[in-house]
Structure formats: C-alpha cells, structure tokens
Amino acid sequence: MGGRSGRWLVGALALALVGLLVAIGLVVTGRGSTDEDLTEAQRDVARAARTEALAFLTVDHTNMEPLIEAVLSGATGDFKQQYESQRDELASEAVRTKATSTAEVVSLGVGELDDDSAVVLLAANSTVANKKTGNEGQVRFFRLRLDLVREGDRWLTSDVRFVR
Structure with a gap:
C-alpha cells in the first residue's frame, strides 16, 4: 500500500492488533477450544466471525468485487457503512499494488455472548504478496476483535478491530 491511505491503514491495523492481543490475553485461558467445547450458540457466532475475518483479510487484485461483497454480506451498522465507503479505494489500492492475501484463522475464542x-x-x-514482495509472499500475523450482533437469524459483524 502506498500513499496516505496505505499508511493510515497500516497504522490502524497495527493499533487494532495491539488491542486484540491485550484482549486475548485477558479472555483466553491457556488452552484453545475445539468446536466440541462450544455450545451451539458459540459455534454459530464463531462460524460467522471466522467467515467475516477470512473475507476481511483476503485480497486478490485481479478480482476484488466478490471479496468486498463477501465482507459486506457479513457486516452491519457503522462497520458496513465504513467498509462500503472505502470499497473503491480498497479495490484501486489492491490493483495499484498488485496485492494478494490469503488468510487462515489459527485460533479463536468467543469472549462474550448474550442473546x-x-x-x-x-x-x-x-500470506501477503504485492509489488514490493514480488511473487514471494510474506506471512503476516493478525489478531482481531470482532463485535457481532444478531439480526434475525444471522450473526453480523458490527466492528472489526486489530489488537496487539
């Protein structure tokens, strides 16, 4: 990413990453949860969060529109409005930098849950590749906090923050 928008995004991502690591340290006990350890409600929330995080972290400069739509389909409220307002800039920046990013969720925990x-x-x-990295991708590590709300029978993401 380049220019002012790229620096803003990197700064925002770094700040969010700091907050997530702190939150993970406060919420997660030393062992990971498996799906069998979760209630049905927790599994539903975890599935929605995993889907949204993967959509949010995936980039393909050759075909951004479906990726942007995937994020928006799992989003609501201010997060959806902010992401929607940045869609053209996100797409053009991905094309300009020839960016790709393939994500995987390695761990997640449902920290809070009510109805x-x-x-x-x-x-x-x-794994991120762009004009600077060439064809050789670099692995980046992200920690995210997703706030979700139930709308009808779906869990939608109302906020995504990177945490450290």
Whole structure:
C-alpha cells in the first residue's frame, strides 16, 4: 500500500492488533477450544466471525468485487457503512499494488455472548504478496476483535478491530 491511505491503514491495523492481543490475553485461558467445547450458540457466532475475518483479510487484485461483497454480506451498522465507503479505494489500492492475501484463522475464542451480541477474538495468519514482495509472499500475523450482533437469524459483524 502506498500513499496516505496505505499508511493510515497500516497504522490502524497495527493499533487494532495491539488491542486484540491485550484482549486475548485477558479472555483466553491457556488452552484453545475445539468446536466440541462450544455450545451451539458459540459455534454459530464463531462460524460467522471466522467467515467475516477470512473475507476481511483476503485480497486478490485481479478480482476484488466478490471479496468486498463477501465482507459486506457479513457486516452491519457503522462497520458496513465504513467498509462500503472505502470499497473503491480498497479495490484501486489492491490493483495499484498488485496485492494478494490469503488468510487462515489459527485460533479463536468467543469472549462474550448474550442473546443478541457477541465478542470474538481471533488470531489469523495471512500470506501477503504485492509489488514490493514480488511473487514471494510474506506471512503476516493478525489478531482481531470482532463485535457481532444478531439480526434475525444471522450473526453480523458490527466492528472489526486489530489488537496487539
């Protein structure tokens, strides 16, 4: 990423990553949870958060529109509005830098959950390639906090923050 928008995004990502690591340290006990350890409600929230995080962290400069739509389909509220307002800039920046990013969620935990809201903390790795890295991708590590709300029968992401 280049220019002012690239620096802003990198700064925002770094700040969010700091917050997530702190939150993970406060919420997660030393062992990871498997799907069998979760209630049905926790599994539903975890599935929605995993899907949204993967969509959010995936980039393909050759075909950004479906990726942007995937994020928006799992988003709501201010997060959806902010992401929607940045869609053209996100797409053009991906094309300009020839960026690709393939993500995987390596760990997640449902930190808070009630009938209509949840907080999910997750760790993800992403292999990122762009004009600077050439064809050789670099692995980047992300920690995210996703706030989700229930709308009808779906869990949608209302906020995504990178945490350290």
